[in-house]
């Protein structure tokens with residue numbers, strides 16, 4: 001794959017149009033099938049892909065992604081296999097590694113995040129999202145990302161206010177992950193008022209970082225609505241993982257599951273684009 | 285040391301910290317502020333109310349008494365600090381009542397907690413009922429099955445008990461699930477974590493609520509034998525009873541700091557069935573994270589954890605649910621690293637034998653967790669080397685463990701176990 005050395009490709013991904021940012025757990029349920037699933041999402045129009053590196057204690061995840069983590073780990077996923085996975089992927093979109101801090105911290109002989117970031121960068125990872133790493137503890141990872149030209153994406157929660165928010169804005173690069181509602185990951189029926197409030201608070205900081213909204217988005221309408229509310233991207237995880245889970249449970253051929261992922265992916269990308277064309281829709 | 289322990293970032297040497305989702309951080313900042321004002325600063329008389337309630341409702345101070353037969357057996361003066369006599373049957377109420385009261389002072393409306401052995405859940409359910417707060421307890425399925433009496437107690441006190449089905453169904457999974465609840469309900473809910481684990485300020489705050497154990501131990505030692513003990517022995521899961529009885533010897537805040545550095549401190553971990561680790565299957569058949577774990581990040585803190593080389597957390601094992609955990613409190617990890625506390629361990633068999641021994645020789649049925657501390661003396665080549673006066677923290681009573689202990693005993697060759705075959709069946713379950 002492309003990537004490797006050089007700078008992160010994430011900033012460019014948000015430049016021209018609203019972004020569709022899918023998440024899948026790498027290796028769910030098998031290495032080969034999962035490669036096909038990620039590639040299907042690229043064909044669907046993904047602008048950035050968040051690629052989960054499964055950790056045994058996923059405290060920020062709801063049941064859907066918890067099960068994905070179990071399937072992937074049962075399928076033999078390890079940190080080394082994850083890097084092989086990234087290297088084997090035939091996609092040309094920026095990749096964000098989403099994982100928990102202990103796996104980053106343990107990698108390599110030295111303690112600390114630098115060896116992990118160096119290796120990830122070499123394999124083609126552009127940035128990182130680490131749900132259990134608040135600004136208080138993120139200094140070492142930020143420094144490692146700077147040293148290797150990678151992005152560190154922070155999660156902005158509905159409870160994040162004032163000086164905490166400013167601190168996250170200052171710490172982050174690539175984009176801000178705006179958490180749509182309190183709780184854990186998982187598909188939901190509608191976009192909450194809190195998303196709009198959070199986006200407004202971020203806007204007030206004057207940052208020009210792109211804002212991608214995630215937690216609960218599962219449909220064309222929701223993708224459209226979060227973009228209309230001011231987001232620059234829509235992050236979708238559980239709704240896609242549900243398709244993988246169903247395919248696995250029903251023992252469907254991976255091509256069929258990949259086709260379904262691609263279809264939902266297209267719908268979500270179209271939803272994101274639909275909001276960006278207000279003139280067109282008014283002209284109807 | 286005391287200054288270090290109160291650093292705002294909650295670091296104990298390299299250990300500790302705050303590794304939690306951003307959504308929880310504002311609540312953790314609010315809690316840190318409340319801890320500093322109410323607990324450390326006694327604002328609005330918070331600590332006065334805590335002391336009054338832990339006395340009138342909890343039954344503090346708990347007694348400390350000489351174990352006559354054990355003293356003879358080991359050739360040293362053995363004293364038992366009786367936390368099993370605290371209301372609820374374990375030290376856990378100190379922390380549960382303290383945090384529940386703090387949640388009230390903070391204006392929170394609901395309590396959540398995890399539980400392993402069910403002792404912390406039971407103590408939380410009692411404190412919540414006492415202080416009129418709704419409460420929900422998360423408990424792994426496996427632990428529900430092996431600690432049923434405590435499930436009944438929680439329900440009878442009015443708590444919701446929510447089974448956690450994922451993973452192995454023990455304490456680690458229960459903590460994960462409680463954190464998920466808290467991440468959803470954080471604006472109105474307080475999470476009463478059950479040991480000196482988790483993000484700052486939990487390890488310091490939980491220790492401080494258990495601090496009366498060591499303050500009383502010092503005073504009672506001077507009364508009983510005119511000086512401080514030579515050694516203090518406590519079991520360690522997360523390490524709350526451990527730091528509870530160690531804290532005034534490590535970082536004296538009462539008016540009696542003299543001689544504390546000369547007191548040897550032993551944290552007894554669960555050696556399970558063996559200290560060897562099955563890296564392939566991700567299983568550590570023990571819970572000895574201080575002795576065999578490596579530095580990692582688990583449940584909000586950097587500490588010693590049982591993990592594979594990637595950093596995936598291993599499944600732990602112990603005959604006692606309350607010690608069955610892959611991590612340990614960051615302060616205890618640091619004290620072991622600094623050499624102030626000795627980490628030792630005893631296996632399942634030795635703990636079960638000690639369970640029967642204390643029951644038979646002193647008339648005290650200990651919790652299986654506590655039995656590990658008692659077993660350490662038996663395991664020691666020459667217990668008199670521990671010193672002239674040894675205090676064991678009897679962290680809890682064993683009523684909750686009767687079924688599990690008899691079942692585990694039946695499968696082993698324990699010379700001191702009572703013959704129970706004639707009662708087989710209904711009577712025991």
Ligand SMILES: Cc1ncc(COP(=O)(O)O)c(C=O)c1O
Nearest residue numbers: 403521522523524525606679680
């Ligand atoms: C009686 C008793 N002792 C000890 C423990 C272990 O906890 P800690 O290490 O936090 O004292 C438990 C936990 O459930 C317990 O019930």
